[in-house]
Amino acid sequence: MSDTPSPTDSTQPAQAPARVLRRFRQVFTATRNHYQQVEKHVGIGGAQVWALGIIGAQPGIGVGGLARTMHIHQSTASNLVRALVDRELVSTAREGADRRAVQLRLLPAGTDLLAKAPGPYTGLLVQALDRLDDATLARLEADLTQLAQAMGIGEDAPALPIAQL
Secondary structure (H helix, E strand, O other): OOOOOOOOOHHHHHHHHHHHHHHHHHHHHHHHHHHHHHHHHHOHHHHHHHHHHHHHHOOOOOHHHHHHHHHOOOHHHHHHHHHHHHOEOHHHOEEOOOOOOOOEOOOHHHHHHHHHHOOOOOOOHHHHHHHHHHHHHHHHHHHHHHHHHHEEEEEEOOOOOHHHO
């Protein structure tokens, strides 16, 4: 008999949390590194680049639509838009019947910046999630929900753009 523990030995379950934690660190490190590279390359944060990409792909989108597309709170989207407007990358216009709603469009400087930005605009994590099949996503969601519950994190916990983590 060998002294090497087999996968069924009692020591293996204790190592599972460490292995999972290591994978979380790898995922978040790769995500953070991507967004740091984006910011270093174009001078604005990853969430702002993602917002520019959405506005470029959907000219005339409103702040609410941007928030839904990015899965963030509308006030967070408003803050992103304000920063993009201040940098003269995006314009806002009140068009149509509802004069309260603004439509967003890229300005030439925004188009130029977006052309220089390394992809994917959404970031590595969102791109990877988009490539997973439905069954894997459902399992991952269920497992992450269970983890969040074990941590005492409720459904109403604030959700920042992943680029701001």
